[in-house]
Amino acid sequence: xxxxxxxxxxxxxxxxxxxxxxxxxxxxxxxxxxxxxxxxxxxxxxxxxxxxxxxxxxxxxxxxxxxxxxxxxxxxxxxxxxxxxxxxxxxxxxxxxxxxxxxxxxxxxxxxxxxxxxxxxxxxxxxxxxxxxxxxxxxxxxxxxxxxxxxxxxxxxxxxxxxxxxxxxxxxxxxxxxxxxxxxxxxxxxxxxxxxxxxxxxxxxxxxxxxxxxxxxxxxxxxxxxxxxxxxxxxxxxxxxxxxxxxxxxxxxxxxxxxxxxxxxxxxxxxxxxxxxxxxxxxxxxxxxxxxxxxxxxxxxxxxxxxxxxxxxxxxxxxxxxxxxxxxxxxxxxxxxxxxxxxxxxxxxxxxxxxxxxxxxxxxxxxxxxxxxxxxxxxxxxxxxxxxxxxxxxxxxxxxxxxxxxxxxxxxxxxxxxxxxxxxxxxxxxxxxxxxxxxxxxxxxxxxxxxxxxxxxxxxxxxxxxxxxxxxx
Amino acid sequence: xxxxxxxxxxxxxxxxxxxxxxxxxxxxxxxxxxxxxxxxxxxxxxxxxxxxxxxxxxxxxxxxxxxxxxxxxxxxxxxxxxxxxxxxxxxxxxxxxxxxxxxxxxxxxxxxxxxxxxxxxxxxxxxxxxxxxxxxxxxxxxxxxxxxxxxxxxxxxxxxxxxxxxxxxxxxxxxxxxxxxxxxxxxxxxxxxxxxxxxxxxxxxxxxxxxxxxxxxxxxxxxxxxxxxxxxxxxxxxxxxxxxxxxxxxxxxxxxx
Ligand code: SF4
Numbered sequence: 001x002x003x004x005x006x007x008x009x010x011x012x013x014x015x016x017x018x019x020x021x022x023x024x025x026x027x028x029x030x031x032x033x034x035x036x037x038x039x040x041x042x043x044x045x046x047x048x049x050x051x052x053x054x055x056x057x058x059x060x061x062x063x064x065x066x067x068x069x070x071x072x073x074x075x076x077x078x079x080x081x082x083x084x085x086x087x088x089x090x091x092x093x094x095x096x097x098x099x100x101x102x103x104x105x106x107x108x109x110x111x112x113x114x115x116x117x118x119x120x121x122x123x124x125x126x127x128x129x130x131x132x133x134x135x136x137x138x139x140x141x142x143x144x145x146x147x148x149x150x151x152x153x154x155x156x157x158x159x160x161x162x163x164x165x166x167x168x169x170x171x172x173x174x175x176x177x178x179x180x181x182x183x184x185x186x187x188x189x190x191x192x193x194x195x196x197x198x199x200x201x202x203x204x205x206x207x208x209x210x211x212x213x214x215x216x217x218x219x220x221x222x223x224x225x226x227x228x229x230x231x232x233x234x235x236x237x238x239x240x241x242x243x244x245x246x247x248x249x250x251x252x253x254x255x256x257x258x259x260x261x262x263x264x265x266x267x268x269x270x271x272x273x274x275x276x277x278x279x280x281x282x283x284x285x286x287x288x289x290x291x292x293x294x295x296x297x298x299x300x301x302x303x304x305x306x307x308x309x310x311x312x313x314x315x316x317x318x319x320x321x322x323x324x325x326x327x328x329x330x331x332x333x334x335x336x337x338x339x340x341x342x343x344x345x346x347x348x349x350x351x352x353x354x355x356x357x358x359x360x361x362x363x364x365x366x367x368x369x370x371x372x373x374x375x376x377x378x379x380x381x382x383x384x385x386x387x388x389x390x391x392x393x394x395x396x397x398x399x400x401x402x403x404x405x406x407x408x409x410x411x412x413x414x415x416x417x418x419x420x421x422x423x424x425x426x427x428x429x430x431x432x433x434x435x436x437x438x439x440x441x442x443x444x445x446x447x448x449x450x451x452x453x454x455x456x457x458x459x460x461x462x463x464x465x466x467x468x469x470x471x472x473x
Numbered sequence: 474x475x476x477x478x479x480x481x482x483x484x485x486x487x488x489x490x491x492x493x494x495x496x497x498x499x500x501x502x503x504x505x506x507x508x509x510x511x512x513x514x515x516x517x518x519x520x521x522x523x524x525x526x527x528x529x530x531x532x533x534x535x536x537x538x539x540x541x542x543x544x545x546x547x548x549x550x551x552x553x554x555x556x557x558x559x560x561x562x563x564x565x566x567x568x569x570x571x572x573x574x575x576x577x578x579x580x581x582x583x584x585x586x587x588x589x590x591x592x593x594x595x596x597x598x599x600x601x602x603x604x605x606x607x608x609x610x611x612x613x614x615x616x617x618x619x620x621x622x623x624x625x626x627x628x629x630x631x632x633x634x635x636x637x638x639x640x641x642x643x644x645x646x647x648x649x650x651x652x653x654x655x656x657x658x659x660x661x662x663x664x665x666x667x668x669x670x671x672x673x674x675x676x677x678x679x680x681x682x683x684x685x686x687x688x689x690x691x692x693x694x695x696x697x698x699x700x701x702x703x704x705x706x707x708x709x710x711x712x713x714x715x716x717x718x719x720x721x722x723x724x725x726x727x728x729x730x
Pocket of ligand 1: 263313314315316317318319320321343370373374375376377378
């Protein structure tokens with residue numbers, strides 16, 4: 001996927017003018033936060049659970065090599081294979097190699113953001129392997145030739161009329177005038193269409209929410225059960241996961257799962273939680289003949305020991321997206337790459353470079369709502385600020401902004417000059433503002449006054465009034 | 474008055490420039506609560522614009538200046554959760570690895586408070602006698618809410634104001650879109666956020682909007698005024714200090730002098 005993060009402003013402009021997107025975002029903004037709040041209200045020990053989850057993740061991050069090697073050892077003991085991949089290209093080639101060895105023509109896929117990160121679908125397609133997304137949201141964006149706009153709800157940017165339209169355009173074997181105005185009906189249609197694809201797939205690819213070191217298992221959670229069919233029906237199951245997904249034990253995973261579902265959708269637990277351990281054994285009634293884990297680094301280990309290390313705790317629950325007013329205004333596609341919202345604003349620059357993604361950590365009011373809902377208490381605003389510091393140090397931020405800041409700082413570091421400037425400015429502005437009490441246009445802040453008035457200063461600055469008062473007394 | 478605390482008022486740039494009444498209201502409230510109030514003349518800005526723009530050097534220089542000017546007082550009180558949060562939570566962060574400055578930054582942080590929470594939590598005011606006729610809705614400014622835990626304090630004091638009814642909006646904790654330089658760097662997104670905020674305010678039917686931060690107030694006042702609404706927008710200190718008669722609401726027309 002070619003990033004367009006450098007065009008964030010233009011992307012955002014388009015998004016703000018897109019009535020369907022705005023309608024979809026209106027629903028999202030209310031739905032997720034309400035459900036999460038209710039789920040947490042039902043679990044008084046949520047904060048304690050959070051601390052437990054954070055401790056687990058911090059422990060893993062500090063001992064990542066140990067847990068990854070233990071994981072590999074146990075995958076192998078169960079008859080599976082682990083492929084260590086440094087970057088996206090290596091992961092793509094590894095997966096294609098497995099497909100080729102199995103003579104695979106089609107692969108079904110469970111939802112995986114890492115697969116988006118390595119742009120797997122385009123690559124497979126270009127190499128003669130057809131990927132079929134089986135998560136409903138992923139399926140919808142796939143048939144629309146779009147990308148997911150949200151890490152757990154890929155099609156959240158769409159309204160149901162748009163989905164119906166895409167279904168009619170794609171499922172041409174069905175009567176064109178069939179009624180498609182209910183979500184339930186569309187769901188059933190997708191289910192029927194996908195059923196055939198499940199049965200004919202040669203390989204199933206899923207992501208992983210967690211990798212369990214002690215058992216060599218991978219865990220996925222879904223609400224549709226599509227992951228189960230994806231990984232049990234075909235001949236081979238490929239798990240594609242970034243390496244920070246490893247946790248020591250099943251017990252640890254269950255702690256994190258309780259946090260994940262509540263933070264993500266406000267569920268107590270996701271509908272399906274599936275644990276896969278190795279390929280089918282002799283006495284198993286079903287399961288794949290081969291089990292591969294493609295373990296991706298792609299820049300993660302570079303975060304270890306640095307100011308962005310905490311980001312490796314992220315369990316991809318999307319609470320930060322769901323509660324972000326900027327995400328809620330412009331949706332995920334505006335961010336221009338795979339990850340969006342606050343977690344994307346921190347992660348994207350470290351994966352594709354701050355030169356490309358500089359807008360993302362800047363497009364935040366630092367309202368802090370993301371950090372306050374993050375189950376892993378990841379200091380997202382602090383890390384966005386760290387990116388701004390790097391940008392500033394490398395002179396990547398816009399020149400006008402840098403100069404404005406320099407002039408302002410020059411004045412603010414000189415109290416007498418500052419008092420004089422402030423007194424003059426408030427005096428002049430309040431005179432110009434006259435009795436209206438506000439400005440409809442004002443130079444230098446056109447961005448503000450294009451859409452809102454600028455209140456006029458009351459009169460003389462506080463400090464000059466105070467000084468006069470002190471003199472009198 | 475010998476044992477009454479010596480309190481320095483950190484006026485903040487926006488109050489100094491746009492809304493001196495808030496400064497005088499703060500002084501009045503503090504004095505009525507039994508404090509000796511001083512306003513150090515050498516104060517300027519807390520440095521947050523530099524800090525949030527990634528300019529650590531200027532942020533540190535300004536923080537040093539503030540620490541220097543304010544370190545000798547019992548308390549530092551700020552009529553803004555945003556600037557208060559800067560001093561209280563971010564100064565210690567700025568100097569965390571500086572063995573000499575860390576201590577003084579922490580010391581200043583420990584005695585710095587946002588105005589309303591200082592009145593309730595430190596001075597233990599439960600009731601302030603004031604009168605305001607109107608139905609008000611209260612916006613929780615982000616830094617005050619999430620960095621300093623200010624939520625209940627202003628509401629508690631406002632409940633005691635005669636003639637005032639509080640009516641909550643649906644999402645008082647959602648950012649208004651001001652965000653310091655954000656509103657000029659990303660004006661379209663900022664406008665979308667403040668439009669949603671104003672819609673939420675209007676839906677309450679309240680005739681007054683209160684908040685504890687000038688940045689948010691200027692933003693929301695400017696938007697509602699552009700939309701032709703006539704909601705009375707004021708800093709919470711103006712209402713608590715009973716100073717609403719002396720000056721018109723933010724962005725409202727003034728009488729000829
Ligand atoms: S950063 Fe936190 S809130 Fe956001 S997706 Fe990750 S774990 Fe969830």
